[in-house]
Amino acid sequence: MSAIFQIHNLAKLNWSTDANALNKYLFSQISAEIAEPTRIALIGASGQGKSTLLRIMALLDTPDEGDLLVNGKSFQHIPARQWRMTVTYVAQQAVMLPGSIEDNLRMVSKLHGQPYDVSLATELLEQLGLDYLDLGKVAEDCSGGEKQRISLIRSLLLRPEILLLDEITASLDINSTQKVEALLLNWHKQQGTTFIWVTHDLEQARRISNRTWMMDKGGLQEYSSDAFFNEPVANLAKRFVGSTEGSLH
Amino acid sequence: MTLTALSFTLLFVMGTMMVSIWQKLGLEKDIAIGTVRSAVQLLVVGYVLQFIFNADHILYIILIILFMIAVASWNAAKRGKGLPGLFWRIALAISASELLMMGILLGLHIIQATPQYIIPISGMTIGSAMIVSGLFINHIKQEVQSNKGEIETLLSLGATAQQAMQKVRASSVKFSMIPTIDGMKTVGLVQLPGMMTGMIIAGADPIIAVRYQILIVFSFTASAAITSMLLSVLIYRLFFTAGLQLKHPQ
Ligand SMILES: Nc1ncnc2c1ncn2[C@@H]1O[C@H](COP(=O)(O)OP(=O)(O)OP(=O)(O)O)[C@@H](O)[C@H]1O
Ligand SMILES: [Mg+2]
Numbered sequence: 210m211s212a213i214f215q216i217h218n219l220a221k222l223n224w225s226t227d228a229n230a231l232n233k234y235l236f237s238q239i240s241a242e243i244a245e246p247t248r249i250a251l252i253g254a255s256g257q258g259k260s261t262l263l264r265i266m267a268l269l270d271t272p273d274e275g276d277l278l279v280n281g282k283s284f285q286h287i288p289a290r291q292w293r294m295t296v297t298y299v300a301q302q303a304v305m306l307p308g309s310i311e312d313n314l315r316m317v318s319k320l321h322g323q324p325y326d327v328s329l330a331t332e333l334l335e336q337l338g339l340d341y342l343d344l345g346k347v348a349e350d351c352s353g354g355e356k357q358r359i360s361l362i363r364s365l366l367l368r369p370e371i372l373l374l375d376e377i378t379a380s381l382d383i384n385s386t387q388k389v390e391a392l393l394l395n396w397h398k399q400q401g402t403t404f405i406w407v408t409h410d411l412e413q414a415r416r417i418s419n420r421t422w423m424m425d426k427g428g429l430q431e432y433s434s435d436a437f438f439n440e441p442v443a444n445l446a447k448r449f450v451g452s453t454e455g456s457l458h
Numbered sequence: 459m460t461l462t463a464l465s466f467t468l469l470f471v472m473g474t475m476m477v478s479i480w481q482k483l484g485l486e487k488d489i490a491i492g493t494v495r496s497a498v499q500l501l502v503v504g505y506v507l508q509f510i511f512n513a514d515h516i517l518y519i520i521l522i523i524l525f526m527i528a529v530a531s532w533n534a535a536k537r538g539k540g541l542p543g544l545f546w547r548i549a550l551a552i553s554a555s556e557l558l559m560m561g562i563l564l565g566l567h568i569i570q571a572t573p574q575y576i577i578p579i580s581g582m583t584i585g586s587a588m589i590v591s592g593l594f595i596n597h598i599k600q601e602v603q604s605n606k607g608e609i610e611t612l613l614s615l616g617a618t619a620q621q622a623m624q625k626v627r628a629s630s631v632k633f634s635m636i637p638t639i640d641g642m643k644t645v646g647l648v649q650l651p652g653m654m655t656g657m658i659i660a661g662a663d664p665i666i667a668v669r670y671q672i673l674i675v676f677s678f679t680a681s682a683a684i685t686s687m688l689l690s691v692l693i694y695r696l697f698f699t700a701g702l703q704l705k706h707p708q
Contacts, residue, residue, distance in 0.1 A: 269610055271703060289702035294616040304607035307625065320617050360611075367615060 211281025213403055214243040214266075214296070214371055219275035221261055235261060236427045239275070243371075246401040248394070250414035250434065253424030259407045260301055262424070263373040266405075267298035279370075294321075297369035301376045301407075303360035305348035313348045313359055317367045326366065333362045336392045338385055353380040358389065365396065372404040378413070390417055411438070468493075510573050519573050523580050527552050530588035538595040538693075540707065547692040548595075552587045555684040559583050559677050568673065579677065582653065586638065586678040587685040594634035594686045595693075601626040602697050602704070609704055619702060623694040631686045638682040642675055651675075 220237035235258045243249070253259050264270045266277060268289050277284045279295055306313050318325040334340050337358045348359065361377055378386040394417065396402055405422070408414050414421060415438040423430050471493050478485040510518045531549035538544045560580065562568070569575040602609065605626055612622040645651060653674055657667040699705055
């Protein structure tokens, strides 16, 4: 059995054409392997390229070097559509598609000609505290936090093997954040879905993950979350802040 | 109209240039170039048409129509820098609509198969298809830019390029046809169209002139619709890489 997901020496060139740019790469030599269904927290200072890494993993951007493999097959040999149905990106800025909330929720079944799972959609809405919403409402008129949760449900209905979650609780209150965390932990347990969750909230990272990926100085380090978060807090904070300073060229 | 009389119209141009200099509009150079170009172009076209009408050979007709299509496509393709292969796609769309129009007009004996009919009507159809193409390209580029988030969201959910571009394509087709449709609604009320005006000045019966004008208006609309729908099929894929990523604008 091959690993669920593998990253081999992935690199993304820096846009900056400035010859004096300190780094040729935004990040480089990134390798990681997900052998079994895992909950991963992806942390790192702003601008390290967390979103870019997730976008590349969902093939919304191309890697400049290296390879990505799902179940042992390289992205170069799998049609992008099929890949994205397996590895699905939930964006940092939730974008609502034209039409009602229901149109948004039905989009996946419409795109792929599959039946729409009404009961699952209803259940997910309820679990995320959105059952008060009128599904006929224009999705664009929803609040930022509502949009973020709708966009999460929209992607869950695709039932991908790997979910790439980009700061999906950034505009949620504590209560809704807890609901999202509980839902995803449960979803992981029930469906065996792997997720990679970008967050700036270290407490959240500790709660939701069993592995931690940290992006720092153009590279990526993997830790067991237990070990990572059980270090003395001062030490941890220093490392985290240190990485912020390191990125401010 | 004598050439001397015609030269007097240059006074208008000179007046405009003086205003431009006086008001510091900085348009004198463009006006001068535009004047010389349009005069030379039209004079050359006059001689070419005279030659073709006299020769009355199908080859010449085809050649001049190909030339028109090439110029029109080149002109419209200028609006789409960064989209490789655009010229050929526009040329294909315009040629298809021209072929269909001529097929219908000649096939149903609506017009006579002589260069006097074929060339001017082709010119007008191709010209209108060019404007539609330019508008279409301009609009679809903008739409892709402003709907980037939506397109990528659809891609993330496993959409094909066609599914992701559906809305943008439809709105660009619609947009590119607005001037043609508005023109159709107000034709004759707001301005007398060029061809009709020309025929009336040349002494034709207004009723006959109007009939031809109706023909032209319908042809324009049909060719606009065909051109822009064909374009929407031919070019939406250009906005994506081979790996189905939305390209970054250059
Ligand atoms: N080839 C590239 N692709 C993407 N971003 C690049 C590239 N080259 C340089 N950059 C820059 O690198 C940064 C990457 O941003 P990204 O959104 O991936 O960071 P992030 O870690 O998600 O930050 P945040 O925590 O603020 O969301 C941006 O400032 C971007 O302009
Ligand atoms: Mg980010």
